[in-house]
Amino acid sequence: MLALLGNPRSSYDVDCQPVTNPALKKLIVLEDVGPFRVTGLKPAVDDLRKIFSSVKASNSELYSALGTAGMLCCRLVRGTKTGAISNHSWGTAIDMKINDELDRRGDDKVLQGLVDLAPFFNQQGWFWGAGFGTEDGMHFEAGDERIRAFHKAGFFGTAVVAPEAALSIGDRGPEVRHLQERLNAFGAEMKVDGIYGPATHAAVIAFQAQKGLIPDGVIGPRTAAALGL
Ligand SMILES: [Zn+2]
Numbered sequence: 001m002l003a004l005l006g007n008p009r010s011s012y013d014v015d016c017q018p019v020t021n022p023a024l025k026k027l028i029v030l031e032d033v034g035p036f037r038v039t040g041l042k043p044a045v046d047d048l049r050k051i052f053s054s055v056k057a058s059n060s061e062l063y064s065a066l067g068t069a070g071m072l073c074c075r076l077v078r079g080t081k082t083g084a085i086s087n088h089s090w091g092t093a094i095d096m097k098i099n100d101e102l103d104r105r106g107d108d109k110v111l112q113g114l115v116d117l118a119p120f121f122n123q124q125g126w127f128w129g130a131g132f133g134t135e136d137g138m139h140f141e142a143g144d145e146r147i148r149a150f151h152k153a154g155f156f157g158t159a160v161v162a163p164e165a166a167l168s169i170g171d172r173g174p175e176v177r178h179l180q181e182r183l184n185a186f187g188a189e190m191k192v193d194g195i196y197g198p199a200t201h202a203a204v205i206a207f208q209a210q211k212g213l214i215p216d217g218v219i220g221p222r223t224a225a226a227l228g229l
Contacts, residue, residue: 001085001087001090001092001147002085003162003163004147004148004151004156004162005021005023005024005027005041005090005156006021006023006024007021007085008020008021008024008074008085008089008090009021009074009089012074012075012076012083012085012089013075013076014075014076014078015075016070016073016074016075016088017074017075018074019072019074019089019091023157024041024090027041027042027091027155027156028040028041028042028072028091029041029042029045031045031049033045033048033049033052034048034049034052034053034056034063034066035052035063035064035066035067035068036066036067036068038068038070038071038072038094039071039072039091040071040072040091040092040094041072041090041091041092041150042155043150043153043155044071044091044092044142044150045071045091047124047125047126047142047146048094050124051120051121051123051124051126052066052120054120054123055117055120059116062113062116062117065098065099065113066096066097066098066113066117067096067097067098067099067100068094068095068096068097069095069096069097069102069138070088070094070095071088071091071093071094071095072088072089072090072091073086073088073089074086074088074089075088075089077172078105079105079106079134083170084170084171084172084195084197085170087141087142092141092142092147093139093140093141093142094139094140094141095138095139095140096114096117096138096139096140097138098111098112098113098114098117099113102138103137103138105134105135105136105137105138106134106135106136107135108135109135109137110130110135110137111137114128114130114137114138117140118130118140121140124146125142125143125145125146125149126140126141126142126143126146127140127141127143127173127174128140129141131173131174132172132173132194133172133177133193133194133195134193144165148162164220164221166218166219166220167179167196167218167219168196168201168217168218168219169196169197169198169200169201169217170196171196172194172195172196173194174194176194176195176196176200177192177193177194178229179196179200179204179219179227179229180192180193180194180200180203182227182228182229183200183203183204183207183227185228186207186227188203188206188207190203201217202217204217204218204219204223205217207223207226207227208223208226211223211226213226
């Protein structure tokens with residue numbers, strides 16, 4: 001996200017703040033996506049319109065229950081000490097409500113409507129926050145492959161070059177959980193929480209040094225191969 005779209009702003013807090021990056025600002029739109037209007041990154045908002053039109057066609061009861069708690073919001077990921085920037089900061093994530101109800105984060109239970117909704121998001125290349133280290137059932141975000149597809153389609157301008165698929169500090173999600181499991185298989189003894197924070201970073205550097213790889217703390221193709229990823 002940082003490589004393709006730049007930093008949305010120079011400083012972050014736990015509360016919503018506006019985008020200050022002028023290039024990113026140009027890509028932010030406020031549009032009707034069917035059940036409501038949202039502010040977000042243009043291609044992500046287009047995705048939402050497709051997702052909700054599929055919901056409407058196959059489950060009108062679910063469609064009429066849909067609401068949102070917001071999309072664009074520049075802030076840190078809540079409840080973590082890693083200082084990771086939330087994907088809401090780029091307007092590529094949305095928090096959903098079902099019948100005006102917000103799912104409680106981190107209780108490992110999710111509203112039935114969100115369970116019904118998740119496949120529609122997955123089909124469009126979006127991840128569901130229910131699978132995060134701390135369950136975040138209301139949250140859906142455009143996945144890495146989807147962001148790369150937006151870039152390929154020319155949404156972000158042609159001057160930027162997409163970096164190779166790599167994991168590094170600040171990343172989170174199922175890929176990071178898998179990485180942590182692999183590091184543990186090599187004796188790292190770390191907590192598998194799906195968050196690439198300082199502990200994961202340190203474990204990666206130690207692994208790289210031990211295997212004679214460049215100890216840069218980034219999972220590129222060589223380190224991934226050495227870990228069996
Ligand atoms: Zn969210």
